[in-house]
Amino acid sequence: MAMKTSSRPVPLDGEPLGRGARKQLTRERLLDAALTLMSRGHSFPSLSLRELTREAGVVPTAFYRHFRDMDELGLALVEECGLTLRRLLREARKGGVPTHDIIRHSVAIYLQYVRAHPRQFRAATSERSGGSPAMRQAIRTEVGHFMREMAQDLRQLGFRPDLPSETLEMICSLVVNTMLNAASDILDLPPEQPQLARELEANFVGQLRLIFLGAEQWRAEPGTP
Amino acid sequence: MAMKTSSRPVPLDGEPLGRGARKQLTRERLLDAALTLMSRGHSFPSLSLRELTREAGVVPTAFYRHFRDMDELGLALVEECGLTLRRLLREARKGGVPTHDIIRHSVAIYLQYVRAHPRQFRAATSERSGGSPAMRQAIRTEVGHFMREMAQDLRQLGFRPDLPSETLEMICSLVVNTMLNAASDILDLPPEQPQLARELEANFVGQLRLIFLGAEQWRAEPGTP
């Protein structure tokens, strides 16, 4: 008669947690496992349910206590990452009006943040055009929120108050896309190549400066330097 | 004894083809099958070898006559798509100096091309940050070629001859990224929504105009000691 040592949900800490708290904990473990596996090269659509639960340290069937299927987990993942990344915007909001040095500074902060949360950014940039149509749409919506917040911030900072919101959002969409591309590039270069990182960062700064240069000159008087 | 009607490589045409030609034909069929499956929502890393050969109309083991594994096929796919897309650049090269109407025109041509080759663009934008590290690197290289060609063209057209190649490539990299993002957006919107397509196209045109506006106003290093 084998001793069935079943039901050992949280071997880490012996603290007695509430049952709801415990549920959300393993739920977060599943989401975290997805991010971890993705950061190891797997792309989300190629993740298997079993692989995921293995990484999370639970039995495959436990998955269904939290999500109907992988798509649902994907959507939850997008939402969580979106929240995390928008927290970044709030932090970076402390910067000022877009002048050159401010851009350089913001870029440094941003890239530092990217490097500190590689799994989230890898997932965001990876599945932006990779996953299921539903997931793509969700990411697009999230990026849209991001872009709109940035536009609102620029307006509030008194940047080009003459421009209609439409134009401002067009500009911010360009900025956000550039930021995400830069994040993807940064995460892909070999870790022990500070020179490449410098070049990439300089490139990134240049692109943003170019964009804001164009934004400042947008619809300005033609032929008046 | 059952009649084994084996070895029927090409049931389509009875024309006797050279054996090497036949090989390349099924090779292209495999690549084509990959594109087709991807255009149906599958992302490349989630494609199975059997699914692919099924779509291509060959037996699974025949795959190994052409590629060692799926990764190798992926790289071949990237290369083929890169060639196809660079052909586009040659066509679009007939445009002139970047003025506003020229940009609008080029955008129209580009989007038309995107819509005419949805599978290639879907694959390119989808796996740009999605696939295996090797695949990402390959796509990055391909995009780099694209970007360099564009920079060379701009130079040859006499656009900002005072700018160093580095800056020009920085600008073109921004343009290329914007183009790919636009392609991804275009392919993702519902097919029966011309209004959304118009808005997206206007957005795209605006972003490119913004970039070139900034590029025209760009001045050399503002003092970096």
Add this chain to the structure above:
DNA sequence: CGGCTCGGTGAACAAGTGTGCACACATCCT
């Protein structure tokens, strides 16, 4: 305390997967 809820478990299944092997047969090179 006693029953109920419900997150987690293990066993089981059919279906699909990658890959090795021997074989057919059209094409090519002597």
Add this chain to the structure above:
DNA sequence: AGGATGTGTGCACACTTGTTCACCGAGCCG
């Protein structure tokens, strides 16, 4: 012509996958 080459085939194997089912036992509510 005749043998060599090499692409496509069929079969086989071990393995993983998603999903079902009954069951356990801790947490919660009366």
